Structures are given as C-alpha cells and as structure tokens.
Amino acid sequence: MTTETTRQLRYAARQWEDAAGYPSAVLSGIVPDGAHLARGGPHVSIEDLRRHGRYPDPSTPDPLGRPTTVVNLRAGAAIDMSVSRADMVKAHGRVYRVWLDPTDPRRRYVNAINVWDGVPGNLPDRFDFQTGERTKTDRSHEWHCHADFVRSRWDEQAVGRAAADLAARAFVSLIGGESRQDWIDREGPALAGEEEAPRP
Incomplete structure (x- = not known):
C-alpha cells in the first residue's frame, strides 16, 4: 500500500477533532484500510487506485470533464471523523448551509x-459540492462523518503550499461553522491571488 497522508490532511483532521466545536470528535481515519482499497474511493491514492484496478475512480468524477492536475499520486483525499449524534446533527446543519449556497468559495x-x-x-446524506446533488449513503455515516476533497486543489506538489493550505483552511472553516462572509473577509488576499484550478 502506498497511499500516504499529507500535511494539509493532517492539519484539517487535527482542527476538526480539536478546534471546530465537536467535543466528541475522534479521528477514524485518513489512509485507506483493506475495504477501501478493494472498492476504491477518495481515501485511496491514485497510485493505489491504479494498482487495484479502480482508476479512473467513479466515486470522485470531474462533473465538468476538465483535465486532472494531480502530481502527488500517493496522496489520499478524504477524512473520516467519529462523532456523537449531537455533534453529527451540528455538522449536518453546517454542511447543509454551505451546500445550499452555490456562491460560497469554500x-x-x-x-x-x-x-x-x-x-x-x-x-445519512451525501452532499456533493461539485455536482450540487444530494443523495443518500449507508448507515455507517450515522456514527462517522466522511469528507472527501478535490484532489488537485489539495495537492501541494501541483498547486504549491499556499494554495493547498488554503484548501485545508477552507474545509476547516466550513466544518467549523464559520460564515461565508467571515471566511471571505479573513482569507481575502489569499483568495484574490488564487487562480482557478482544474478539478480531479
């Protein structure tokens, strides 16, 4: 297995667990276990997806058909976080609010x-921020939240450290319940300097 975590994923997981307002949060995982490797998905690196015959990965398509710009083929792109029901409900409200707003840059x-x-x-719901779809997922997500990310935007080797760090901070802001405007006000210079990047 070659899937590795990254500095940005570790930061996002640590902030989610310790500083985003979820007292019950316990990190469930970042890198894939055997079941993830067998079925593919965003926990799995592109290198491992290829090795296990799961690439291109239908679980994380590019809805606009734009080219992939991923350099780090060993990085995963997802976090699982175990939470209590109360914290799950809190997370659902925060995620749903951002999903409803197509203008939110996060x-x-x-x-x-x-x-x-x-x-x-x-x-449980699966809120897709790229297609705008809301679908249902399995009951394992009654006890743990799963978040998966746009690989190319989190890839430090592809977009540089500053842009990859911005991606991680955007997720922490979203899951932490920060308002869209507060995020924009705080990250204005970084957002202004960011170029539109292709999706994975």
Whole structure:
C-alpha cells in the first residue's frame, strides 16, 4: 500500500477533532484500510487506485470533464471523523448551509461530505459540492462523518503550499461553522491571488 497522508490532511483532521466545536470528535481515519482499497474511493491514492484496478475512480468524477492536475499520486483525499449524534446533527446543519449556497468559495475545495441529520429512520446524506446533488449513503455515516476533497486543489506538489493550505483552511472553516462572509473577509488576499484550478 502506498497511499500516504499529507500535511494539509493532517492539519484539517487535527482542527476538526480539536478546534471546530465537536467535543466528541475522534479521528477514524485518513489512509485507506483493506475495504477501501478493494472498492476504491477518495481515501485511496491514485497510485493505489491504479494498482487495484479502480482508476479512473467513479466515486470522485470531474462533473465538468476538465483535465486532472494531480502530481502527488500517493496522496489520499478524504477524512473520516467519529462523532456523537449531537455533534453529527451540528455538522449536518453546517454542511447543509454551505451546500445550499452555490456562491460560497469554500465549495471549490470539497468534493462531498457524508453526514446524518440525526433523525431516526433517515439515511445519512451525501452532499456533493461539485455536482450540487444530494443523495443518500449507508448507515455507517450515522456514527462517522466522511469528507472527501478535490484532489488537485489539495495537492501541494501541483498547486504549491499556499494554495493547498488554503484548501485545508477552507474545509476547516466550513466544518467549523464559520460564515461565508467571515471566511471571505479573513482569507481575502489569499483568495484574490488564487487562480482557478482544474478539478480531479
């Protein structure tokens, strides 16, 4: 197995666990286990997806068909975080608010987030920020949130450290419940200097 974590993924996971307002949060994983490797998906590096016959990966398509710009083929692009029901409901509200706003610039860095509204009988939601779709996912996401990211925007080797760090901060802002305007006000210079990057 060659899938590796990155500085940006470790930062985002640490902030989500310790500083985003989720007292129950415990990191479940970043790099893939055997089940992830077998079925593919964003936890798995492009190198491992190819090795296991799962590339191109249908779980993270480019809805606009734009070319991929990923240099680090060994990096995964997802985080799983175990949380209580109360924290899951909090996360659902925060994610849903950003998903509803197509003008929120933080959306460009996040592929999709799986999260549950806490209502018994309801399947967890998968909010796709690239296609704008809301679908249902499996019940494992009643106890853990899953977030997967736009690989090319988190790839420090492709876009540089500053841009990759901005991607990580965008996710932390989103999952932490910061408002769109507060994020823009705080990150204005970094956002102004960022060029539109191709999606993975």
